[in-house]
Amino acid sequence: MTWRKRFLRIPHIWFLALLLIQLLPDAKEGDYYPVYVIGSAVILELFYLLVSLFSRKKETISETGKLLSVVEILVLLWVLFGPKLDRLNAKMFPAPGIVFHQFIEDTQPLLAAVWISFRTILEGFLLALVIAVPMGLILGWFKAVRSTASYVVRFVSAIPPIVYIPYAIALFPSMNAAKVFIIFVASYWPILSGTMTGVVNIDRGILDSARALGVGHLSMLLHVILPGALPYIFNGMNQGLGISFILLTSAEMIAADPTNPGLGFYIWNYSNFANYKRVIPAIIVLGITICLISFVIKKIQDLLLRWRAPV
Amino acid sequence: MSKIEIRNISMDYVEKNTRFTALQNVSLTIEKGEFVSLLGSSGCGKSTLLSILEGLRSPVEGEVYIDGERVTGPGKNRAVVFQNYSLFPWMTAKKNVVYGIEQTARTLSRQERQARAEKFLQKVELTDYQNKFPLQLSGGQQQRVAIARALAMDTEILLMDEPFGALDPRTRVSLQKLLLSLWRSEEGEKKTVVFVTHDVDEAIYLSDRIIVMQPNPGRIYREVHVPFPRPRDHDALIGTKEYQQFRSELVELFYHSDLAEEVVG
Structure with missing residues (x-):
């Protein structure tokens, strides 16, 4: 150049x-x-x-x-x-x-708030991932339960998870647990339904090939069905993550917890005091944080699904 | 005892509330080390018959015996190559072969499996591509990986369902040559091969025996022994008068098997 x-x-x-x-x-x-x-x-x-x-x-x-x-x-x-x-x-x-x-x-308190929000998302999201993926694999794999499960999933995931916030606050001993639960619920259904869709959409030919090899049950699940469903699992994860961000900020605003102030609370709190010079940086930081998380997920996705793109 | 014994098999499908007979009273025995082709146009049930041998489908009537044992599902004594989708797209070429080996040879160590996979990928001339994913390979290369996997699994029986059906003619012939030379040069006893095709030349060049099938309902029409001695030189063979003579007879059989369908249907 x-x-x-x-x-x-x-x-x-x-x-x-x-x-x-x-x-x-x-x-x-x-x-x-x-x-x-x-x-x-x-x-x-x-x-x-x-x-x-x-x-x-x-x-x-x-x-x-x-x-x-x-x-x-x-x-x-x-x-x-x-x-x-x-x-x-x-x-x-x-x-x-x-x-x-x-x-x-405000760098110090902002970073602290980011960390708290990030941890809440991470805990709720990972919990959802760890439970939803195996369940989705099983529900998608067994024909007997598949269609019933898909009706239930469709019904439950149609409910905006924001309605769970009052329940979560009432049910859980701490605000933190309530918030983690809300993130968990918000990301659970998209990941579950993504996983089930993924399993159903695996090519019959590929499954036949695995059966013809005489692959055992566990290996079938781990080496064939899981990677085969992975593109759809990532779709579900991205959806879940999107909802989680919205819900986290809402939850932090509704389930206001001054001892554990996440970014949502931070913005809410200073807005109440009309202290906008502190609100704007928090909004910018929130945007950057979400972009960074999405970027990292995208990178992981590209790595794990690199087999899809012919080079 | 014959290697494979197919006894009076019938197979039905129900599609959109209509019963459709894919196979009717098919009986066939295949000897150890034999290379047999199932030849026929689409709808003659040749692929259905193969999937029953694979153990992926069960016949409505009749049984299949391998070494005298009744087939009830897929088994470690059979390896399969499909037209498409044999390979797992999320595994590299080498991983695909290793994974196949893992299913039949559980006693091998990790290193031994790796080495075996490399050896067979070398035989199909794909050493430079072993770390590529299937979607990064051409159709011919993918089928070579599938063949490498099937051979590396070291099964006694090799079932091939139109493995070269989606390839261009040139690649097709080169893979036929490769398959034949690998099949012949293998150490130990030769594998029993059942090969489904609708290509007359492919059937003649590869097989010891050709089973011509006919559709509606799918059944065996004729059985022909291929008279040409092995090893066969593809390019020299197809130029001979004997080959042309044999081929035209076979084409006529093939044509008649299809004509029968129109009469019946």
Whole structure:
């Protein structure tokens, strides 16, 4: 790649614009922490320069650039309509510098909240996975129970799991257990039904081939049916995970537990105090956390299902 | 005692409330080390007959005996190659072969199984592809893996259900040659092979004996011994006058077996 192709790119203009916009006078007196905006812009720019310098593929550079452009344009508009023109409600949308500053101030409690939410999801989700997959394999495999089970699953999974929140709070000794249970229920049904669908959809020919080999029951389950159903199991897992994220934040808001404040509680709590400069960082962190978890699951999925894509 | 004895088998299907006879009173004996082809057009029950030998289906009437023992399900004395789907797509070529070996040779150690799988993949010239998944291989390569697995399982009987049916003609012939040379060159006693096909040339080149089947209901029409001595040189053989003569007789039988269907149906 030529020097020009690497470094002569549009996102650098947004970076410069972010610096230059600080030269405009603020609409109202006040400390808007412009240093934090400049600092964030510099960090993004440095990151982009590193990618431009070391990336081997042109696509990586341009994709990263487009993504950074979106962020930079958003911040640019935020600065422009916030402190510079005073068109945004300063209470609901505090200036980006103020938010970024608060972000840094609150790193400690934010990370603690992320960890608590993450642990709740992980516990509920893994529990669901460990129980739903074997059950789905068995229910899907035995014809006698398959159709009855699929009616039950269809009925139960049609119920929005949010209705279980009051029950869970009443039934479980601790809020934490209630939340784990809700995540468990939310992800259990999609994983179970995904697994059953997966088993039913395994090619008859492949099952015949396994039978003809004289494969034993356990090996049939572990080496044939489980991997055969895996694509659908991942579908169920992704669905379950999506619902879990929604439910976790709801559960944390409803089952408010100040001793164990997850991200949902954190957002809820500061919203109640109209402390939006602390709400916005939490929302951003929540988004990033969910993206990261989904990314990790996607990577695991690609690895375990690599046999599906001809190379 | 014959290796395989099929006694008066009948087989029914019920499809959309209509009973349909797939096989009617089929009897056949196959000797040890024999290469027998079941030849017929679609619907003659040749694949159904093979699946009964595999133990995947049970006949409505009649029995199958292998070495004098009645067949009630799949067994460790038989290896199968299907037209498609023989291999597990989530296992690499080598893992597929190893998995097959694990089913019949439980006493082998891990290393021995690995070594055996590698040896058979080498025989089908796929050493460089052993870590590929089936979907990363061509149709011909996949069938070579399936053959390697079937042979590596070291069973006395090899059942093949139109294994080359989905391949292009060139690949097809090269796999026929490979199969025959592997079958002949194996150490110890030769395997008994039952091979289902609708390809006349394939049946002649491979078999000792050809069972021509006819449809509606599926049954045996004629039985023909292939007179050409082994080893057979494919390219030289198909050029001879004797081959052409034999082939045209067989084609005529094949044609008549189908014609009979139209009369009956």
